[in-house]
Amino acid sequence: MTVADHAPTHSPVPPLAARARSVGGSPVRDILAVTARPEVINFAGGLPAPELFDAEGIAAAYRAVLAEVPDRALQYSTTEGEPVLRAALAARTTARGLPTGPDDLLVTTGSQQALSLLATALLEPGDTVLVENPCYLAALQAFGFAGARVVAVPGDEHGVDPEALEELVVRERPKLLYTVPTFQNPTGRTLPAERRAAVAAVAARRGLWIVEDDPYGELRYEGERVPWIASHPGAEDRTVLLGSFSKVMAPGLRLGWLRAPGELRRACAVAKQAADLHTPTVNQLAAARYLADNDLDAHVTRVAGVYRERRDAMLAGLAGALPEGAVWNRPEGGMFLWARLPEPYDTTALLPQVVRHDVAYVPGAPFYAGTPDRTTLRLCFVTQTPEEIGEGLRRLGKGVRSASAGA
Missing domain, CATH: 3.40.640.10 (Type I PLP-dependent aspartate aminotransferase-like (Major domain))
Incomplete structure (x- = not known):
């Protein structure tokens, strides 16, 4: 009898705790992994702009x-x-x-x-x-x-x-x-x-x-x-x-x-x-x-000024990117903007079709503890320049329209 005769046929997996079996991973991180290609303009992350780090x-x-x-x-x-x-x-x-x-x-x-x-x-x-x-x-x-x-x-x-x-x-x-x-x-x-x-x-x-x-x-x-x-x-x-x-x-x-x-x-x-x-x-x-x-408050003021320009660029381009009947908010700060598409859009189902146009967002459904609103999505506006945001929204509009045409 050889050592190979005693070798397990597969890698052993210890029984996981119930908490590890019941809680899934982060859909946001899953999306970031799928959209890591450099050509993708990614509104899905929650990443501060690295070029603004001191x-x-x-x-x-x-x-x-x-x-x-x-x-x-x-x-x-x-x-x-x-x-x-x-x-x-x-x-x-x-x-x-x-x-x-x-x-x-x-x-x-x-x-x-x-x-x-x-x-x-x-x-x-x-x-x-x-x-x-x-x-x-x-x-x-x-x-x-x-x-x-x-x-x-x-x-x-x-x-x-x-x-x-x-x-x-x-x-x-x-x-x-x-x-x-x-x-x-x-x-x-x-x-x-x-x-x-x-x-x-x-x-x-x-x-x-x-x-x-x-x-x-x-x-x-x-x-x-x-x-x-x-x-x-x-x-x-x-x-x-x-x-x-x-x-x-x-x-x-x-x-x-x-x-x-x-x-x-x-x-x-x-x-x-x-x-x-x-x-x-x-x-x-x-x-x-x-x-x-250093004066951290002064640094934050500079960063916020840049982020405001990026927010404004996203607000300026959303009407052309999202379908008629969509609504969105105007945040006074932070990193995120929330949008709701008209029925019967499902932003989870829509995402793979949009990603084909080299742009991404996060569907709203995973953020709900109860019944989700599947028409919602989150857009992060701080990571890209205004020019990149404009191009990303043009791609988003193309993706949404192509999905609608194929429905």
């Missing part, structure tokens, strides 16, 4: 840190995060209207990790989580992995309806509400100030916990800044605020943070110890050095 400023910060404190930069750090970075983040948060100390913050490996840590610390299988309709896709994944039951809160083009929220809180007794109230992903909409106050009042009356995710809020092109829900009376001690450098400095740094009351923050720190011990020290110190040596 690469030299960031590189200088790394060089300074590695030259001056290499032993510290390359060493293990505390789970909570480097004190110098937490102090800088606390100062920025306080300056924006929410008094915050360094010890109120936990540095995370991107704000996506903050979501995962909160799900680990708060959710038992079967717990109910309330979300916007539609909702940030990776949040649906995080809650799905935790075994949560996800329920969408009714709303309109301005966001969640506070009265509908209160009815659901009474009926469903959820663990938390997850919201991206400013320049939401996927819709780009912003929850008005009066609704934020109403949501905060619901939290105070009903004991609702809120997770307020704010990765895009600094990317405002027009209008006045709307204060965080976390800053409203009644919500201060019931809201976890998430932030990130991904959209304003660089996503490759993988630097985010959460601001939470002490007991919950400590539970998230324990969950983080099990996940990755701590966020990379050198990245934290470099970010803190960048904030000390």
Whole structure:
């Protein structure tokens, strides 16, 4: 008998956990893989424009840190995060209207990790989580992995309806509400100030916990800044605020943070110890050095000016690209625009035909926790130049018309 006689006929696969079997991958990342050809103008991603990164400023910060404190930069750090970075983040948060100390913050490996840590610390299988309709896709994944039951809160083009929220809180007794109230992903909409106050009042009356995710809020092109829900009376001690450098400095740094009351923050720190011990020290110190040596707000203002031009280019070309009867919004900032095609268009079925014309978008259906609106789609307008956006919309129009002609 030879060794070959004992060889398995196929690679063994250990039984997967139920959570791994039940939660699918990201349709957005699947689309990006399919449309990776360089000739494709891709409105499907959520990628900031790389040519606008302050690469030299960031590189200088790394060089300074590695030259001056290499032993510290390359060493293990505390789970909570480097004190110098937490102090800088606390100062920025306080300056924006929410008094915050360094010890109120936990540095995370991107704000996506903050979501995962909160799900680990708060959710038992079967717990109910309330979300916007539609909702940030990776949040649906995080809650799905935790075994949560996800329920969408009714709303309109301005966001969640506070009265509908209160009815659901009474009926469903959820663990938390997850919201991206400013320049939401996927819709780009912003929850008005009066609704934020109403949501905060619901939290105070009903004991609702809120997770307020704010990765895009600094990317405002027009209008006045709307204060965080976390800053409203009644919500201060019931809201976890998430932030990130991904959209304003660089996503490759993988630097985010959460601001939470002490007991919950400590539970998230324990969950983080099990996940990755701590966020990379050198990245934290470099970010803190960048904030000390540079004016990040001025950089964001420059970036927002470019993004506004790109948004305007997309708004100018949509009427010629989308079929008659289509509607879309005008976001005041952020990265995304949301469109709805007339019936009977199905944007998931339409996408492969559009991709043949070397352009792509994200169908709206995966962003819904409940019954999806299959006529919707998300367009990211920040990654391409105005000229590329114009060409991409011309291709999109050709793809839609060819699909209609073949129907």
